Structure formats: C-alpha cells, structure tokens
Amino acid sequence: MEISRANLTTLAQQLSQSTDRQLTKVVGLIDKLSDRGTLDAAISQVRDRLATLRPARPLSLARLLFNPVEDLLDNDDVYRRQSRRVNRALIRTVTQLVEQALGPEAETLRTRLADKTTHDEALAFQMGCLVWPRSAQALEAVLARAARDPAFRVATLGRNLDVADQIQDLIIFLKAAAEIEELKVNLPPRPFGTLALQHIAALEKTFTAIDTAEAIDAIARVLIARASRPGELMATIDALCARLSATQARLLTTAITAAAVAAFDRDLQGLAQRTARTAPQNADIAERLLSFLVSLDRQKLGGNFRVGSATLVDARHFIAAFLSPAVAEGVAEAIALLAALPRGEAGNDAAIERLERTLIAVRVLADIDRTVRGDRKAEGQIDRLISDLTVRARDHISEAAARDADTACALAGDFCRMIELVKDSEFAEPLWRNWMTELNRL
C-alpha cells in the first residue's frame, strides 16, 4: 500500500503519540494488509515501543528467520558496517533466498503459519526448529556459489560486499537459533534488569550445552542487546563462568566483552547526539554507564574480563564529567518544580508525580557520582535540596492547615515521601509524625 510522504509523516507522528492500546490496534490492522508498502516506514518509527509491547503479529517465514536476531536489527539509515548489528534491509533478500531454496515447501509452510501469531510460541519454536537449519544450509550454498560466480553474486546479493558478510553472520545465528529462542523464553522480557536464580540457571544450561565460539558469540550479542544494564549481566556471566569448563568460560568472556564494548560504543554515540535531558533521562544513562564501569572494574579484582586499562580510565572520566553537571542540574530542576507548587494547596497529581520522578533521579545520580568519584561532593547538593524541601514542607502544611486539615495531611504525606526519596525513611518518618501530631491526626 503506497501513501504520500505527507500522509506518511502524519501517520508516523500519530503512531508515536498513540497509547499502547491504540498502537497495538493500528499495527494489527496494518499487519492484515497483503502489501504494507510504505506503511513499513511508519511502523519503523515505533519499533522500539513494539519491541517492548510485543503485540501479537502474524507469524511468517521472515519472522521465523529473523526471530533470533530481532534484538540486533537496525534500520538501514542507522546501520553501520562492523557494528555487530543486522541491517533490517536484509530481511527481504534473505527471505526470498530461503523461499527459493525451500521450493514448494515454502507454500506448505505459509499454509501452516496462516492465522498464527507471534504469541503462538510453541508452534513458532517447533516450526523454527525445522526451518532454521535448512535455511542456514541454503544460505551457505548461496554464499558458496556467490564466491565462485561474481555474476550470480551481483544478481542475487548486489554489489555491496557487506550483504554477504551479514548473511554469513546471520547463518551463525540460524545455527544457534534453537538455543537462542529457548533461552529467551526462560529469561525476563527485554529490557531485562537483575536476573533471578531461575534465569541464571537457564543461562548455565544453555552455555553448558554449546561449545562453538560462533554460537557463544551470537548468544552473547543477543543477551547484551536485551539487557537494560549490560554491565550487571557481565557480572552475572562472570560468576557463571566458574561453573563452566575452562574453554567455555574463555569463549564466553571473550564474546560477552566484545558484545558489551560494542554496545558501550553505541551508547556513547547515542549520548553525544542528544542534547537537553531531564534528570530522570540522565539517571537512566548514568545507571547504564555505571553498570558498564562496574563490570570493567572487575578486571582489577581478578575477574574474567580483559578490557584495556585505557578503556577503563576513559570510561570513568567520561562518566564523572557527565555526572557533575547532571547532579547540579537535577537539584536545580527539583527546586524549580518545588517552587512551582501552589502554596498550601494540593496541586495536581501530575506535578507531584513529575517531582517525585525528578527526586528519585537526583538521588540515583548523586549515588552514582559518589561511586564513580569516590567522594561525597554531591551530598552537599543533596543537603541543599533536603533543606529546601523541609522548609517548604512546613510552609505548605501550615498554610493548608489554616484552611483545610485534610489537605494539610495530604501535603504532609506528599512531603514525607519526597524527603524519603531523597534521604531515607528513618529521617523522614519523625518529620511526618511531628507534622501529623501538630495537625492532631496521630
């Protein structure tokens, strides 16, 4: 389906502003079209959200083939060679090549997949186990012929040599696809944070069963792409290595380090492109960067990872330079939001919610700053914020108490939470008790 560029831009904007439910519905409608044409471009704007929402999408040969690399797909305009990612433009080419290789069986497969969705995981896995090895074999045959026959290569893969390299890369994923998909089922949805014991057991089961460097590398890349804090994953893997054979441990640490360093580079490039950020956005970035740093630091403690010390020093300097202004800006942002609250009135929920998110971010940033620098300079900023909070709390509550005790109590609860978020509950609870006692509510 072809639509004009203007309409496409409008649709993409509307999709990006839609609620989760609306987005799921629209994508469901688009999926029902036999030829999506330029609508694919509109969907590409919301792929990150779709990756998190994971609505039921039609199951197709293309989805089966690219499921193992779904976390590594980059749009054509973002994709860079040697980035250890996969260009989304490869999907069409590879699917056609595999369909040709499967011959009449492709039609049988299409019939089996008709009306099935990505939520039919057991079926997807079963069909994948049939398709992945044969597809890998077919693609290997294509690459072998392309190496012998330049005319065939140009006609089939085009002049871009990177396409053959990517297909070679994809073949590795297809060979390890069963292990990758089984592992994904046993891990939390992406982006995952701290792994529980059952998740670590699943990792151990997977890595104990495989011993080829390529397969381990493929799984490591998928894991790093799915982790919200890759450094934390590296620490988990490091501990896991003690239970693997020496060869497996060596292969795994090499693979996970390479994948993490590539992801770190990608993060830094992304950071350099963005400008104005709120405190919560800064806190997310800082947590991810700290996660890398902590893992890299393990080298000093005799961990398995081997990363150049220059990388470590660079990373620490980079993060420290990022954190100093981030803490100060966060405190300023929080004080400005506090000043904007209507004095002695309940104010609106959205303003309080935003303020709380900002205060949490400030606390996180200050904690990370202390960890990275090894000093407590950021605590001065935090003390200034707590002092401001305490003074304002008393003003707001007494002003409200003169008019309406219920509002005053609600404000006591609000300010207690704010102070608890920035400091701790032991500090906040006595303050709340004092306020409530003065309001005769305890």
Next chain:
Amino acid sequence: MTVPSLDDVLGNPSDYSPATFAERGVTVGFTSPVVAQARIRASRHKGMELVMPNLTGGKGFYLFQWTAVLHSSTVTVHDRRLYGLIAATRVLEPGMVRRQALRAASEGLAGRRAAQRARQVIREDQEYSVLTNFLLLSRLLQTGDAAIVPLLDANNMPVVNSDIREAAQQVATDLGLTPDALYDRIETLGQLVLPLGLPWAPTSGRLRRLIGDLERFAGEAAALSALSFGDFAMLADVASRSARNVAALGRAAIAEIDRTIENDLTWIVGDWPTARKTFPGTLFWVGWLLDGWDYIITAWQAVVGLSDRAASNGVAGGSIERQRDALVDLAWLLPLMPKEVQDATAQSLNDETRDVQRRWAHAQPETLAGRTLLPAIRHNEELKAAVA
C-alpha cells in the same frame, strides 16, 4: 545500635507447612520489596512475626522479627506506619489487616494514587455497608408481618423513611428485641457479611468478585500454559489449577453461607448469642481462604490489562513475555493450603506448588540493599493504587 547477625535476621529454615490459616499468617501489602506480601502471624513468644519464603529458593520459610527487618534493610515510612497500625490492633485477621492497609495508604505515604484509591475503597466499603444493613432489614421486614416498604432508591441506595422505623419496631417486637438491639445485631451481621455481600444484593461483595477474578485468572494461566513449553508450562498449569481449586472451595463455602442467610436470617438475628458461635466462622474462613490471592490477581491484571483480553482464545492481552515473567514473579506467592483444609486436591497442589516455588526460586539479590529498590517500591505502590 547492635547489628543483628545473619542468623538473628534469617532465623532457622524449617520444612514449613502450615497446619492452620492462622499459622500460615495474613499477607500484608507492604511496599518495601524485602517484605512485600510477607505474611504476618502471632509469634509463639511475643508479638508478631513475619513469615517469608526462603530467599535462596531452598526448603522451608524464614521467620523474621520486625525489628530485625528494620535493622537489616530499607523499609519505607508507609510500611513502618502500617506495621504500627496492625500491631496496635492486636487482632490478626485478613479483614482487619486490609482495613489497616487502607488506612495507611489513605494517609498518602504510598503515593497519591494509592491514597486516592484507598479513600475511594473506604468510601465504597462504607456505602456497601449501609446497603448491606438495609438489605438485611428489608429481608427481615419481608419475612415478618410488617408492610414491605421501598428501601432502595433508583440508584440502589438506601432511603430513609419513617415507615421503615415503624416496620422495624414491629419486627423487633416479633423477635423479642428492642429496636436498638435489632439494629445492633443487623449492624454486626452486616459487618461480618460485608466482604461477601448478600446473595440478593444488586452488586457482589469484594470476595465474590475475587472468586470470579480467580476463575478468569485460572483460565488465562491455563491458556498461557498451553501456548508454552518446558518448565514454564508446568508453572502456569499449577498456578491455574491452584486458583481454580481455591475458587471452587470458596464457591462451595459461599453457597453454604448463602443458604444459611437465605433460610435462617430470622433465627440468626433473633438468636444471635447462639448463631454467633457457628455462623461467623464460615465467613471468616472464606476471608482466610482467599487471603493472598487479591495481590496476585491485581498484579496479574496490571500486566495483562483488563481491557485487552483477547476474547478469541481466552489468552490474556499484553506482551506474552510480560505475562510469563509476571507469573514467574508471582509463583512464590501462591498460597499453600493449610492442613486444616481437608481437601485432597488442595493438599496435592501444595506439593506441586512447593516444587514450582523451589524450581523458580524467587531470588532478589538486591532485596537487602538500599536505594536501588526504588523502582520495585514504586511498582508495589502502583499495585496498591489498583487493589480493590
């Protein structure tokens, strides 16, 4: 301050299998991850103790003293307040714990949304209480010789009418009671049946609705199990069958309660000193039976999204990975049935539940740490804001 040793904090694990509901304890809606949904029960020694699952996924449960929890981890102001309120009442029963949880949340210490929801629930409970009392009075009037008067307005809310007072006086006289004594007994009975609601009430009570939700959850978990494979399919299957069994036991008990109220209301109110010895026990039993499931249902519904249920195959809406992860997170909360429930299915499910809980150990390396728990605390507050 003396820092307690690990043994002081963790106690000794034992092969815990509760004999009674009281020994199983009451779940408390704390927001701090380390104690979230911990069960609280009377200690053999003094005061109360927290019963918590084995953090390593091994056999048995751990018993904590509250002071040990405060010494060893970060506990929110909300949880400190809630524990204080529960400790002050000295009665451990699911309904009471729920009332104190609503009170603590209504003070705003778990956030504005939780406070608004708690205040709304308290208001709804009060309205439902008034409605229940009037429905009881109405039924008594219908069973007596007094003239039937309209007691509810177009919105199913009670109306005050002088005719009611006269009719009630007539009923009180028939039962050998003063009008005040009649009102007292109706109010007492109304409070007892409040969680269930009366069988003829226009809207169901909280626990009746919960049983409906449990049955829906059982269906969705079964559908998820059918779509999955491996260990997870087993977990979803056990969760589904546990929920279905509890719902069936609950429905059977409620049917018995309904029959008693329908047939013997005049006797219950007229001879309350005798009726109070047997009748309230079954009502409390249903509360104990369902204790702990409301959180599981709320957490599940928060993931699947009530509005997104796909009607076609009974599978819940939302991302399938999130459903799976939610169920894994909730597995360790699946309540074990105490031995006092002499139901073969329940006892066999206990073994399977324990097996699943060991296999999918709930390990939170960060639970004893500090501020990194903020997202988890906020998640628990969000659930508090959604709880009924």
